[in-house]
Amino acid sequence: MRRLLIIAGVLLLLGVMTNYSITVSLSAARGRLVAVTPSVVKQAIIVAIGLCVFAVTAHIKYLRWPGVAQYTLLLLVLLLVAVLIPGVGREINGSRRWIGWDSLGLQPSQSAVVVIPLLAAKVFSGKFLNRFESKYYWAFLLFSLVVGSLVALEPDFGTAFVIIGSSLLILVGVGMPWGRWLACTAGIAGLGLVAVSLKDSWRLRMTSFIDPLAKAQDVAYQLVNSMFAFARGGVTGRGFMRSVQKFVHFPAQESDFVFAIFAEEFGFLGATVVVALYVVLFMSLLRLSSRCREPFARVYVMALGVFLMSQTIVNMGVVVGLLPTTGVPLPFFSQGGNHIVFEMAALGIAASIARSPESVS
Amino acid sequence: MKRGQASFSSVLNRRLAVIAVMVLFALIGIESRFIYLQIFARPALTALANSQLETNSIPIKAKRGMILDANGKILAQDVATWSAGLYMPEVRDVAWTAQTIASVLGVARKDLEVRIRDASLSFIYVQKQVSLEEYESLLSLDIPGMVLDKTYRRIYPSGALVSSVVGVTGTDNQGLSGLEFQYDSLLKGTDGKRAFRVSGSSPGAPAVMEEVSEAIAGKNILLTLDVNVQFFAQQALAETLSAYEGERATCIILNPKTGAVLAMVDAPGVDPEHWREAPDSMLTEKAVSYNYEPGSVFKAVTSAAGLDSNTITATDTFHSSGSLKVFDTVVHDLYAYGTMDLYHMLQYSSNVGFAQLGMKIGASRFFACIQQYGFGKKTGIDLPGEESGIVPPLAQWSKTTLPTMSFGQGVAVTAIQMANFYATIANGGVQRRPYVVDRIEDASGTSQRTDVPGIVGQVVGAETARIVLEGLHGVVKENEGVFSAYIPGYQVAGKTGTAQIAAPGGGYVQDGSYIYSFAGILTANDPRAVVFLSIHETHKGERTSFMVAGPTFKKIALQLIQYLRLEP
Numbered sequence: 013m014r015r016l017l018i019i020a021g022v023l024l025l026l027g028v029m030t031n032y033s034i035t036v037s038l039s040a041a042r043g044r045l046v047a048v049t050p051s052v053v054k055q056a057i058i059v060a061i062g063l064c065v066f067a068v069t070a071h072i073k074y075l076r077w078p079g080v081a082q083y084t085l086l087l088l089v090l091l092l093v094a095v096l097i098p099g100v101g102r103e104i105n106g107s108r109r110w111i112g113w114d115s116l117g118l119q120p121s122q123s124a125v126v127v128i129p130l131l132a133a134k135v136f137s138g139k140f141l142n143r144f145e146s147k148y149y150w151a152f153l154l155f156s157l158v159v160g161s162l163v164a165l166e167p168d169f170g171t172a173f174v175i176i177g178s179s180l181l182i183l184v185g186v187g188m189p190w191g192r193w194l195a196c197t198a199g200i201a202g203l204g205l206v207a208v209s210l211k212d213s214w215r216l217r218m219t220s221f222i223d224p225l226a227k228a229q230d231v232a233y234q235l236v237n238s239m240f241a242f243a244r245g246g247v248t249g250r251g252f253m254r255s256v257q258k259f260v261h262f263p264a265q266e267s268d269f270v271f272a273i274f275a276e277e278f279g280f281l282g283a284t285v286v287v288a289l290y291v292v293l294f295m296s297l298l299r300l301s302s303r304c305r306e307p308f309a310r311v312y313v314m315a316l317g318v319f320l321m322s323q324t325i326v327n328m329g330v331v332v333g334l335l336p337t338t339g340v341p342l343p344f345f346s347q348g349g350n351h352i353v354f355e356m357a358a359l360g361i362a363a364s365i366a367r368s369p370e371s372v373s
Numbered sequence: 374m375k376r377g378q379a380s381f382s383s384v385l386n387r388r389l390a391v392i393a394v395m396v397l398f399a400l401i402g403i404e405s406r407f408i409y410l411q412i413f414a415r416p417a418l419t420a421l422a423n424s425q426l427e428t429n430s431i432p433i434k435a436k437r438g439m440i441l442d443a444n445g446k447i448l449a450q451d452v453a454t455w456s457a458g459l460y461m462p463e464v465r466d467v468a469w470t471a472q473t474i475a476s477v478l479g480v481a482r483k484d485l486e487v488r489i490r491d492a493s494l495s496f497i498y499v500q501k502q503v504s505l506e507e508y509e510s511l512l513s514l515d516i517p518g519m520v521l522d523k524t525y526r527r528i529y530p531s532g533a534l535v536s537s538v539v540g541v542t543g544t545d546n547q548g549l550s551g552l553e554f555q556y557d558s559l560l561k562g563t564d565g566k567r568a569f570r571v572s573g574s575s576p577g578a579p580a581v582m583e584e585v586s587e588a589i590a591g592k593n594i595l596l597t598l599d600v601n602v603q604f605f606a607q608q609a610l611a612e613t614l615s616a617y618e619g620e621r622a623t624c625i626i627l628n629p630k631t632g633a634v635l636a637m638v639d640a641p642g643v644d645p646e647h648w649r650e651a652p653d654s655m656l657t658e659k660a661v662s663y664n665y666e667p668g669s670v671f672k673a674v675t676s677a678a679g680l681d682s683n684t685i686t687a688t689d690t691f692h693s694s695g696s697l698k699v700f701d702t703v704v705h706d707l708y709a710y711g712t713m714d715l716y717h718m719l720q721y722s723s724n725v726g727f728a729q730l731g732m733k734i735g736a737s738r739f740f741a742c743i744q745q746y747g748f749g750k751k752t753g754i755d756l757p758g759e760e761s762g763i764v765p766p767l768a769q770w771s772k773t774t775l776p777t778m779s780f781g782q783g784v785a786v787t788a789i790q791m792a793n794f795y796a797t798i799a800n801g802g803v804q805r806r807p808y809v810v811d812r813i814e815d816a817s818g819t820s821q822r823t824d825v826p827g828i829v830g831q832v833v834g835a836e837t838a839r840i841v842l843e844g845l846h847g848v849v850k851e852n853e854g855v856f857s858a859y860i861p862g863y864q865v866a867g868k869t870g871t872a873q874i875a876a877p878g879g880g881y882v883q884d885g886s887y888i889y890s891f892a893g894i895l896t897a898n899d900p901r902a903v904v905f906l907s908i909h910e911t912h913k914g915e916r917t918s919f920m921v922a923g924p925t926f927k928k929i930a931l932q933l934i935q936y937l938r939l940e941p
Contacts, residue, residue: 242411
């Protein structure tokens with residue numbers, strides 16, 4: 013399905029552009045006028061790799077995935093445990109998310125975009141369809157809670173939130189009765205709140221978004237600067253390369269808050285166009301899901317749409333100050349190798365589904 | 374089963390709609406937030422953002438103005454040196470930076486590393502003054518963030534000779550004493566800065582704009598002080614101090630016609646570039662800040678008061694039988710001088726005569742006169758820390774206050790007050806406000822007089838001044854031969870004084886140390902200079918003023934005559 017690739021391609025391009033705007037200007041500010049920065053080159057290479065991975069997964073018959081879905085889950089859990097072991101997992105900025113070396117690091121949690129939809133598709137196709145037994149819901153929820161908890165232990169609350177939150181939405185999508193769903197959601201939300209209130213620094217992070225200007229100098233520094241960037245953008249934006257705020261809010265401007273700089277340069281209109289792109293992507297996936305006759309394909313595509321949309325909403329909710337500040341990349345857009353490659357792989361599987369005659373009515 | 378699947382399929386489709394609605398609500402929330410941030414809250418947030426937009430700046434030090442003597446000789450001057458600082462946003466590797474800088478400057482690496490790490494400002498000084506060698510090695514190392522800026526160091530070419538007047542400066546080149554302190558705001562100029570302002574207006578171009586506001590150099594201060602006169606006055610004081618093991622000495626030379634200070638010496642002086650090694654008390658100009666009992670030099674004041682109050686004429690006489698009982702105290706003279714008119718009273722420096730004169734004037738008239746002459750209040754000289762002297766209020770006077778004050782005890786004066794009184798006598802009774810700053814010039818050379826030297830007024834009657842001057846001339850002339858202040862061919866006028874030193878708890882210091890002073894006028898027929906000097910606490914040799922202070926005056930006077938080309 014060409015539409016998926018086009019939308020992803022546009023988002024990837026906008027991400028590289030924003031990276032270019034930020035890093036080239038910062039380099040100039042440091043007195044070095046350059047045509048391109050290492051950061052831009054790196055992201056371009058990652059985009060190229062992502063496109064290759066997409067091409068590969070798009071050409072693999074999707075029906076090969078049901079047989080390996082459980083192994084991807086096992087592998088992910090093992091890697092998430094490994095990340096937590098000192099000496100194996102690398103600690104950056106106080107959390108252990110990485111395995112490997114400097115530029116070739118693997119961030120296992122980012123593979124959830126592939127693993128969770130595969131897991132959902134695996135669980136909610138096959139025998140589940142005979143009796144719609146509750147144990148399948150519980151099993152899926154248990155697996156995603158295990159994955160989410162391991163990610164939370166790194167700690168990476170943002171990604172854990174996306175994993176567990178999208179799993180709950182996936183349960184809506186597979187028809188979990190409302191009473192049980194509401195009970196689960198309330199229970200997990202309660203557990204989550206207790207968990208983050210255990211440590212003062214966590215609690216502070218979770219609440220600082222409520223009155224960011226009061227804490228602008230420390231915990232809410234990034235958020236305040238992100239809000240400033242939005243404000244500077246206005247309706248039409250300051251124009252490409254003309255962000256002012258990019259000079260101020262390092263160090264995370266190149267990744268999770270990058271959308272704020274985009275919104276400063278392209279304004280409310282530009283930001284809304286990007287939101288629209290995600291909506292079109294999401295709706296395309298939902299439509300594809302509803303057209304699928306084959307259960308695995310149907311659930312996978314729905315789950316992928318839900319997962320990508322959840323991640324988008326969390327990232328944007330954070331940068332505009334509606335959600336506590338957590339580091340979740342904007343799908344396809346934010347700088348960073350792992351999430352782009354895994355997102356492209358996951359999207360490739362959806363493309364493979366769209367192309368296979370046996371899945372679509 | 375098919376039915377089940379079919380109905381499940383329709384459930385799923387309904388559920389997809391539910392998910393779409395949930396997502397829609399979330400997106401409406403985010404879009405509303407865009408609208409709020411980018412439209413409604415925009416002005417307020419942008420204003421706040423602008424106020425917090427970091428404008429890093431690095432100061433550019435202003436060159437402090439020079440202080441020059443009457444001939445344009447430099448007394449204080451800023452010379453260029455270099456300061457080493459770090460512009461924090463450009464510092465890469467803190468440990469390496471600290472290590473590299475520490476090895477060049479020879480400072481502790483650990484301390485420096487901590488300072489760099491803890492820097493809360495975008496710019497910190499590593500060292501405010503670095504040598505040329507250090508500057509060159511730091512420059513060659515090309516350390517990211519290193520800012521080597523021009524700054525200034527204060528030098529004082531005349532050193533201790535003028536330090537009590539010129540003053541000293543602190544580590545930031547701020548004036549701490551003397552004229553450096555008094556005129557700090559004029560001397561220091563205005564620092565400039567190199568500001569780094571974030572600007573996103575030009576794509577591709579350096580987005581951080583450097584705005585330079587140049588420093589404005591401080592103004593130059595040109596003094597009435599003449600280093601040549603200062604030098605021979607200082608030499609004379611130093612010789613006397615070493616010959617008689619004195620603690621310190623002060624000399625003021627005034628132009629009586631204008632009030633301009635030609636010289637103001639404190640000996641020993643403080644090296645202004647190493648003033649921290651000297652006690653703080655040595656930094657103040659003693660000639661204006663030290664109150665002491667004048668002794669016999671005050672008799673000229675009593676003489677003027679007697680004439681101004683019409684108590685006596687120049688020819689009225691008093692009698693000294695060598696001592697005089699005044700209430701419960703006895704006033705002594707060296708000899709029984711017999712009958713004396715005012716001229717002889719001054720020549721003999723008769724305590725008995727002046728005690729009688731004082732009592733004849735009366736307390737309230739005497740008090741009024743000395744107040745009018747400027748005692749008990751500041752002269753207003755343009756130096757910091759001036760004292761007023763101490764003239765006790767009338768109500769506190771005892772029965773013996775008047776007679777003893779008449780020959781210079783029970784009253785405290787500053788050297789500048791005493792010098793200024795003799796200048797008033799020399800200037801026909803017209804008192805002027807003494808001053809050391811002739812004019813102030815800015816960098817473009819335009820000069821302005823901020824302190825227009827003022828006439829205080831005709832505080833001593835013209836005829837009185839003439840008679841007292843004649844009397845003081847007589848003091849020197851009639852003691853020809855014996856008196857060492859006598860200079861053949863020149864009509865020198867003057868008066869000695871020997872004063873006891875008031876002890877901190879009342880009474881006088883009893884170790885036999887005195888303050889010897891001499892007030893001289895060059896010359897009686899054409900007063901061009903008034904010299905007032907005092908030598909404090911000698912521990913050896915002669916114990917009379919005309920043996921200690923007189924010859925010191927004469928040394929200065931002889932050179933002054935030559936230097937000012939005074940006519941006989």
